[in-house]
Amino acid sequence: MKKIIILSLAGLILTGCSQNLFNFTLVSTKSIELEKFSSLKKSSEKTTGEDKASLIIFIPTRTIKIDQAITNTIDAIPGCVALMDGTVYSKLWWIPYIYGEQKFVIEATPIIDPSFSHSSSNLPKYGRVLLDKEGNVETIESITENTFLTEKNKIVKNGTKENKSYTQHG
Secondary structure (H helix, E strand, O other), X not given: OHHHHHHHHHHHHOEEEEEEEEEEEEEOOOOXXXXXXXXXXXXXXXXXXXXEEEEEOOEEOOOOOHHHHHHHHXXXXXXXXXXXXXXXXXXXXXXXXXXXXXXXXEEEEEEEOHHHHHHHHOOOOEEEXXXXXXXXXXXXXXXXHHHHHHXXXXXXXXXOOOOEEEEEOO
């Protein structure tokens, strides 16, 4: 009898649930040019993304949104512009009056725009990007890690803004 009471209390204290909200065929939070639709490629593997918030006592730290979960999932895959054949879940776990998490989880197959994914995979690990006056990329040159750190420290130290942008990729 004592074991049953302990197990019942443990079950009440550690509450959690998962609910399938809906399934979708195609969804995106990005602009997609319909003329390019035939050139898009379906990934061979599914991906997962989420938008989550903590529950402290019983108060959420922020509002979770399905569209943000979709955006997070798309942004996690280089060149991804949409998701297809997916499911949206709502998940929650909570230790009453202590802590918990609530989240929207997206499981779907990414749709890749090859023109975006190839350009991002060709970026150097450390690079110097030169922009024109309109903000368009003029050149991307590979630099060493030491050069990157030296230039980064100069910019941070001086607080100067030039028409150069330094990136670390990968």
